[in-house]
Amino acid sequence: MSSADGGKRPAGGPGRSGWYVLGVAAAAYALTGWLNTGLVEAGLRHFLHTLPRLGLPILVMFVLMFLFDLWARPEQVVRHLGAGTGMRGWLLAVVGGVASLGPLYLWYPLLGRLREHGVRHSLQAAFLYGRAIRIPMLPFMVHYFGGAYASLFVLNILLFSVLSGVVTGRMLGREGGQKGAAAVPPSSQSSWISRIQATLQALYESLGEFAMPRKPKYIVTLTDEERVRLEDLTRKGKCAARKLKRAPILLKAAARWKDEALMEALDVSASMVDDIRKRWVEEGPEAALKDRPRPGQRRKRDDRQAAHLSAVACSDAPEGHDHWTLRRLADKVVELGYAESFSHEAIRPLLKTVVLKSIGRML
Amino acid sequence: MTALVVTWVTAGLVHLPPEASLLGWRFTLYRTLVAFIASLIIAFLIPALLHVLG
Numbered sequence: 001m002s003s004a005d006g007g008k009r010p011a012g013g014p015g016r017s018g019w020y021v022l023g024v025a026a027a028a029y030a031l032t033g034w035l036n037t038g039l040v041e042a043g044l045r046h047f048l049h050t051l052p053r054l055g056l057p058i059l060v061m062f063v064l065m066f067l068f069d070l071w072a073r074p075e076q077v078v079r080h081l082g083a084g085t086g087m088r089g090w091l092l093a094v095v096g097g098v099a100s101l102g103p104l105y106l107w108y109p110l111l112g113r114l115r116e117h118g119v120r121h122s123l124q125a126a127f128l129y130g131r132a133i134r135i136p137m138l139p140f141m142v143h144y145f146g147g148a149y150a151s152l153f154v155l156n157i158l159l160f161s162v163l164s165g166v167v168t169g170r171m172l173g174r175e176g177g178q179k180g181a182a183a184v185p186p187s188s189q190s191s192w193i194s195r196i197q198a199t200l201q202a203l204y205e206s207l208g209e210f211a212m213p214r215k216p217k218y219i220v221t222l223t224d225e226e227r228v229r230l231e232d233l234t235r236k237g238k239c240a241a242r243k244l245k246r247a248p249i250l251l252k253a254a255a256r257w258k259d260e261a262l263m264e265a266l267d268v269s270a271s272m273v274d275d276i277r278k279r280w281v282e283e284g285p286e287a288a289l290k291d292r293p294r295p296g297q298r299r300k301r302d303d304r305q306a307a308h309l310s311a312v313a314c315s316d317a318p319e320g321h322d323h324w325t326l327r328r329l330a331d332k333v334v335e336l337g338y339a340e341s342f343s344h345e346a347i348r349p350l351l352k353t354v355v356l357k358s359i360g361r362m363l
Numbered sequence: 364m365t366a367l368v369v370t371w372v373t374a375g376l377v378h379l380p381p382e383a384s385l386l387g388w389r390f391t392l393y394r395t396l397v398a399f400i401a402s403l404i405i406a407f408l409i410p411a412l413l414h415v416l417g
Binding site for chain 1: 365368369372373375378380381382384385386389390393394397398401404405408409412413416
């Protein structure tokens with residue numbers, strides 16, 4: 001399986017890198033033993049003393065992983081912790097991090113398994129940060145440092161769990177429930193600037209999820225036929241890029257995805273989601289899948305006028321002149337009644353089009 | 364003291380290899396860097412808030 005890091009990572013475990021870690025640890029022990037045998041002996045005694053205490057957390061972790069593998073299905077995991085989750089996913093991650101017991105490294109295998117099932121990087125980072133709150137330690141913290149300090153500590157960790165999750169997720173690029181989604185490398189300064197902008201935007205949106213979740217005004221519903229058509233558009237990918245971008249929005253909106261999750265998963269703006277929802281409800285499928293007409297003036301000159309202009313330009317120049325100028329052409333076109341008015345500046349692009357088309361036909 | 368407590372749990376160097384082997388190096392490095400910076404911010408924030416709250 002390809003991890004979001006772009007590296008290969010086998011499903012269900014650390015693979016070769018796990019052996020590297022073990023090798024490095026063994027080498028560190030060997031080197032220390034060579035330099036100071038007594039230190040290694042003390043370290044091993046401490047290890048043997050600690051091992052029985054680790055037995056229960058390790059057992060709990062194996063049971064959890066066994067139950068997870070037994071019951072959890074990827075689609076269920078994605079529904080609760082993947083791209084389709086909003087505030088619920090963050091709450092699960094942070095509360096899970098606070099409630100998680102035992103040493104941190106015991107949780108890595110389970111987190112790795114969750115990632116393979118589509119859990120977002122940002123939620124994993126939030127989980128790991130939330131572990132800074134150790135519930136059994138809170139009474140001691142209150143006793144030694146006071147209730148105010150302990151309260152502020154807990155509040156700050158909760159807040160920064162979400163913030164660090166958002167920032168980490170954004171640093172890794174598009175992520176979340178989309179297996180194999182490649183992270184975009186920071187190849188230039190401009191990409192870093194856009195990454196920072198996107199991070200700030202994500203922070204704003206994530207805080208918004210807690211403060212006031214967006215409630216869509218227009219509810220998208222699909223018939224079976226419409227759903228099949230949109231799924232076909234998305235799957236086959238043989239249509240205009242704009243339709244390809246809109247079809248998944250409609251599918252997810254119809255599946256009752258929250259706007260925040262939809263925007264994050266598909267990397268689209270709130271205004272685009274609103275616009276597509278509105279147009280689906282008010283104007284129907286075709287309008288929702290297409291762009292709105294572009295603002296600005298309509299084209300003044302059509303192909304017919306271009307053809308007339310071409311004919312005039314190819315005819316003999318007026319008497320007393322050896323060639324056509326733009327002004328003369330404009331006057332002639334008006335004089336012949338092909339247009340009510342014609343600016344000489346409008347002639348130039350029109351002639352260019354005519355010439356290019358002629359070259360194209362010749363080729 | 365706050366910085367010590369928070370970084371101890373969230374940004375430990377000892378945990379880097381096992382975390383990276385299971386969750387990926389990029390994720391681990393980015394997460395640790397962000398956690399470290401966040402810990403520094405919290406370390407400044409909590410005393411400041413305590414001072415403000417009296």
